[in-house]
Amino acid sequence: MKASCRSFSLVLLSVGLGSACLGQAPEPSCPANAPTSNAAVAELARQVRERSFPELAHIKFQVSNFRSQNDYFRTRFSLPRFFFLLPMRYSVQVNPGLFTEHAPTPGVCAVLAHELSHLTALSHGNRIRRFGLVRLISDSYTARFERQTDLEAIHRGYGDGLKDYRNWVYAHIAPSKVAEKKRRYFSPEEIDSIEHRLREHPEILTYWRKHVPLDLAEVQKSPQ
DSSP, X not given: OOOOSSEEOEEESSOOOSOSOOSOOOOOOOOSSOOOSHHHHHHHXXXXXXXXXXXXXXXXXXXEEOOOSSOOXXXXXXXXXXXXXXXXXXXXXXXXXXXXXXXXXXXXXXXXXXXXXXXXHHTSSOHHHHEEEGGGSOHHHHHHHXXXXXXXXXXXXXXXXXXXXXXXXXXXXXXXXXXHHHHHSOOHHHHHHHHHHHHXXXXXXXXXXXXXXXXXXXXXXXXX
């Protein structure tokens, strides 16, 4: 991930995402038409927040653009406001390629749930204690953070959409980048296994929040 002087990606240093209930929420509905503008993404994000993230009702964020050949969404915050303990400003950034390459709408809903999970983390708790800058930590820790955020989206019912989105992303980035995406985020195969295990043992979510699986083997061998 890239960072500017005013905005950075964040990595959660101590975990506290999600609600108290375990397992998975029912799969949320998603509009039939894919978004074709920032305004449409903002409206879709509003719907996802209203349906699945009531704790963010008071949080304001904007949708803006960024350019990338291999990333389509990212979440940013104001670095000066972070350090000076001012009210935070958040931005969900969208690659315009999302519109021209016809990303699946359920996948867009699901990745917005992933990004809103970032906002849940960003907007709660002591900032300095809970967060570090991406450039100061290892890639493996970034993978733990992103996969934990995936877990929250899956927990809230967006697993199928995440599978659609990941398959779409793999087909729309450089082939050399696919392995990196699979290291950093849950693959469709891993999500299938996570959903299966959550149906059978919903309490395993508590374990995964503390011990984030980094591959399919870790998902499958996690204690019941």
